[in-house]
Amino acid sequence: MKVVIAGGSIAGLAAALTLDCIGHDVAIYERSPTPLRGQGGGVAVLRRMMAFLEQHGHHCRDMISVPTHRRRWIDRDGAVTRDEPEMLPFSSWDAVYRSLCSTLPPGRIHYGRSVTGFEQDAGGIDVHIDDQRIRADVLLAADGTGSSLRARLFPDYAPSFAGYIAWRGIVDEADFDAAAIATLVENMTLHKAPGELFMAFLIPALDGSLEPGTRRFNWLWYRNETDSDTLRRHLTDQAGQVHHASIHPGQLSDDSVATLRQLASERLPSVFSQLVLATRAPFIQAIFDALSPDFVEGRVALIGDAACTVRPHTASGTSKAARDAVSLAESLPADATDVVQRLAAWSAERRAEVTSLLEKGPQLAATFGLGRPL
Ligand SMILES: Cc1cc2nc3c(=O)[nH]c(=O)nc-3n(C[C@H](O)[C@H](O)[C@H](O)COP(=O)(O)OP(=O)(O)OC[C@H]3O[C@@H](n4cnc5c(N)ncnc54)[C@H](O)[C@@H]3O)c2cc1C
Incomplete structure (x- = not known):
């Protein structure tokens, strides 16, 4: 089968790997003109993605x-208030991304190309990639939490700010x-x-x-923000x-x-405020809940954050993407006709x-004490 994937980040790459592995003809179209780099910061890599x-x-x-x-809680004066064993493997978004990219056979990723639309019929799907049309059997929307393909399929749906x-x-x-x-x-x-x-942990260097x-x-540093003007600012x-959900490193306004630096000096234990004050390019993400009304519409399937976005505290976004990729390949053997x-x-x-993960x-x-009361 010819499978077109919109989005060459963690979910798109993972699906390309499993589907390529079982013999499908896979092409990723990523709107970024160059390989992605350093956008995601640290990630805890849970069991499924590590496997x-x-x-x-x-x-x-x-x-x-x-x-x-160890997982250690400290108070405003830096005194340890709780200390328990913790064996989480902390990695970086770059390390996970590089590992996936380096395994994919060459030529599968096309940079600087956006999936802009599609039309499907009984025999296949025409995917619009900028000015080009490509005939495929399946289109995977791996275009992230703000998925434009999801918006095209379900125009009345919008993720909700947490x-x-x-x-x-x-x-x-x-x-x-x-x-x-x-x-x-x-x-x-x-x-x-x-x-x-506030939380801090070590991750690998940029070169791994x-x-x-x-x-x-x-x-x-998670902080409740109920004032819409402040959020917009x-x-x-x-x-x-004005961005919908995030601003990349180096692009925050002065x-x-x-504001961040002042808050850090006023509110954080000094061992943490020193980290914030020394950070050259802080960034921000507003936390959204997203659950697409459906994960499939005909020949279009949504995967990764486009299908549903879990809260970061579950540390399971990349593992969920890995499970999406494996389960899709199990459902679409190379000789599938239906x-x-x-x-x-x-x-x-x-x-x-994913229901229990979304509730957790x-x-x-x-x-x-984060977010709206349940
Ligand atoms: C604060 C925070 C902390 C997190 N911590 C963790 C953690 O500790 N552990 C963990 O496992 N996960 C964590 N995550 C989640 C994790 O980063 C994501 O779940 C994971 O990266 C999967 O993302 P994705 O590939 O679905 O989407 P994205 O990474 O958003 O990628 C979407 C891609 O699609 C491209 N694109 C968009 N539109 C188009 C288009 N029309 N055509 C072509 N390309 C397009 C974009 O350029 C982008 O490259 C965290 C998330 C947040 C916000």
């Missing part, structure tokens, strides 16, 4: 993650005196205050190095453009960066599988 990378990629847990040994934002940043371990960061190294360290949660001294701290970039029926069955099964996110957020 996926070990089976389909060139990497295993020890090669792409900085192990964490009521809080995440300020994020990455800063080199080498920028600090060893003594100043000693308590943060190889721990996941957290601080909670009403309506906010895990050598002490070369790694990076990833920090996230934070989502307005340096050039004055006003937002100044594609539409098979995709419909896949959709029903996947929706049932808001519950976890509520335990931290």
Whole structure:
């Protein structure tokens, strides 16, 4: 089968790998003109994605993650209030992305090409890629949480803002005196205050190095934001453009960066505020819940964040993308003829599988006092 994939990020790459593996003719169209880089910061790589990378990629847990040994909560003065074992493998979005890209046979990804529409009939689907039309059997929408293909299929549906934002940043371990960061190294360290949660952990260097001294701290600061004017101000970039859900590193307005720095100095334990103040290119993501009304419409299937976006506290976005990819390949063997029926069955099964994950996110957020009350 000819499978066109819109979006060459984690979900698109994972699906391309599994479908290519079983003999389908796969082509990814990614709107970014160049391979993606450094946009996502740190990720905890849970079991499914780690197993996926070990089976389909060139990497295993020890090669792409900085192990964490303890989960430690600290108060405003930096005193430890809770300390428990934690063995999460923290990696970076880049490391996961590179591992997937490097395994895909060459020529499968076309950069600088946007999927702009489609028309389907009984025999196939015509996919519009900029000015070109490509005939395919299946179109996979792996175009992320703000999916334009989902909007085309379900124009009345819109993701809902969860009521809080995440300020994020990455800063080199080498920028600090060893003594100043000693308590943060190889721990996941957290601080909670009403309506906010800060966390920091080490991730690999941009080139993948895990050598002490070369790694990076990833920090996230979740904060409730109920005021729509403030939210709009934070989502307005340096050039004055208002974004729907996120602003990439280096594009925050000077006003937002100044607000972030001031809040950090006033509200965070000093071991954390030093990370925020040293971060050259902080970024922001508003947290949205998205569950597409359906995961399939005829020959179009939605995967990854386009199908549903789980809360970041579940740390399961990449693992969910891996499961989407594996389950799709199981549902679409190379000799399948009843594609539409098979995709419909896949959709029903996947929706049932992700329900508990979708419920878990808001519950976890509520335990931290984040988001609207349940
Ligand atoms: C604050 C935060 C923390 C997170 N932490 C974790 C974590 O610890 N662990 C974890 O597993 N996950 C985490 N995630 C989630 C994880 O990053 C995503 O779930 C995962 O990357 C899957 O994304 P995706 O490939 O579906 O979409 P995206 O990464 O959004 O990619 C969509 C791609 O489609 C392209 N595109 C869009 N429209 C078109 C078009 N029309 N034509 C062609 N290309 C197009 C875009 O350029 C982009 O490359 C976190 C998310 C957030 C917001």
